Amino acid sequence: MANRFILNETSYHGSGAISAIADEAKGRGFKKALVCSDPDLIKFGVTKKVTDVLDNAGLAYEIFSEIKPNPSIENVQAGVAAFKAAGADYLIAIGGGSSMDTAKAVGIIINNPEFADVRSLEGVADTKNKCVPILAVPTTAGTAAEVTINYVITDVQKNRKMVCVDPHDIPVVAFVDPDMMSSMPKGLTAATGMDALTHAIEGYITAGAWELSDMFHLKAIEIIGRSLRNAVANIPEGRTDMALGQYIAGMGFSNVGLGIVHSMAHPLGALYDTPHGIANAIILPTVMEYNAPATGEKYREIARAMGVKGVDDMSQEEYRKAAIDAVKQLAKDVGIPEDLKDIVKAEDIPFLSQSAYDDACRPGNPRETSVEEIAELYRSLI
Structure with a gap:
């Protein structure tokens, strides 16, 4: 094909x-x-x-x-x-x-x-x-x-x-x-920047990924990983780099799809009007942990692109953890909340989970999933 x-x-x-x-x-x-x-x-x-x-x-x-x-x-x-x-x-x-x-x-x-x-x-x-x-x-x-x-x-x-x-x-x-x-407030800069990182990471590990899309996504992760903190601080170089990094991520994911981070974020925006970037940023590390078994050696390259040193000397378990920890640290540094406790109501999880499963981004996820497993991911974040 x-x-x-x-x-x-x-x-x-x-x-x-x-x-x-x-x-x-x-x-x-x-x-x-x-x-x-x-x-x-x-x-x-x-x-x-x-x-x-x-x-x-x-x-x-x-x-x-x-x-x-x-x-x-x-x-x-x-x-x-x-x-x-x-x-x-x-x-x-x-x-x-x-x-x-x-x-x-x-x-x-x-x-x-x-x-x-x-x-x-x-x-x-x-x-x-x-x-x-x-x-x-x-x-x-x-x-x-x-x-x-x-x-x-x-x-x-x-x-x-x-x-x-x-x-x-x-x-x-x-x-x-x-x-x-340049006039974007810090919170919006952080949220949209983490949305771009989510595009790059999900696009890199999605089921439809291939070498041409990988090239865009890895470069985007590298640029965003090094520049988002400076963009949030309104340093001009950070703004310029983020403008390019998010564009490069878009060139990739538009052609190969995303995964269940976006599937889970979309219902939060529809039901609670949660800013899309905030929802993605909170959900991303948890779904990365969930998807890790289906990603082969890709988390090593994510960790490398995020600036982690010594990844070639790490075991698979170590570089997967390093990649996830680097994403968590970036989110923390730019002020992203750590969980969905202030957003999601427990009684809404069945509706959210079914909506996420039915979402057009879900089939691209590298790991097969179910409504029940998505519900557990939501519950782990509240």
Whole structure:
């Protein structure tokens, strides 16, 4: 069987990358943008950095800001209506995963109207047309939504997240500008950074991993492991490295899938509105311990990438523990809680476990699992 690998057409990296938006929009003949960004980014002037570029270039746009963390079906429906009303022909997504996921769903529905029922996009939707062109500007170093073929929409009525996988949704251009991330508070920097590390580690050990994806994931682990603490401290070099590290992780996991860390995190976001990065960061070490027997020698390379010395002289048990301990230490150093005691209610575990088992990320887990085993993992964290 052939291994497929999909990346976006073009990406710009480094300080000032957003200045290229005008040239890309004009060069592609775009006429009017619907700018998707959340209310906080507008309030604090982050979105304005991009709209200033558009204004200076004389490019038309309207802003859509009905976007919440863990975006809902209703947010997407409102975005579709806004796009049509604006007479736009492309999208600019500014923000973290929430803005980009909303833009992806809107873009897919506009060009594939038979999927107007947002729920029909769950899983691998058989869309026929590429989505409306998206220019993606991340403001967090975590989701890598600007380079992935995935997006997640919350079904509020059913208290669950829908993982959508569609090669037609990938943004055509990404502008990965660390200056757009400089205003992130420490807590958000830590959470999104641990989300990126989870992408890299799960992508490296997932059932679909192969040599090309391994190359991306190991480099991402190395960059994130050395730079997240500095990014949380708002050191510019740390911000720049994290912007790149999370993007590289996205290049990998988008093509090979994830595992049950994400499967278990998604229901927490749907039921409790838990920030996705926090949920991943708390769950990751516990699931790494659970998955260790199914990972061969890969934890040795994870430990090495995390900066652990002497891994070649360690036994398998030792380097597996070293890898997990390095992840735990990083999470602790950037202020991530150690457990889910303040989040999960024991009576909700059956629902959470079934939701996690049904999640689209679960089949990629390197170790076969069950609803009962996932329930035990949740219980071990409360």
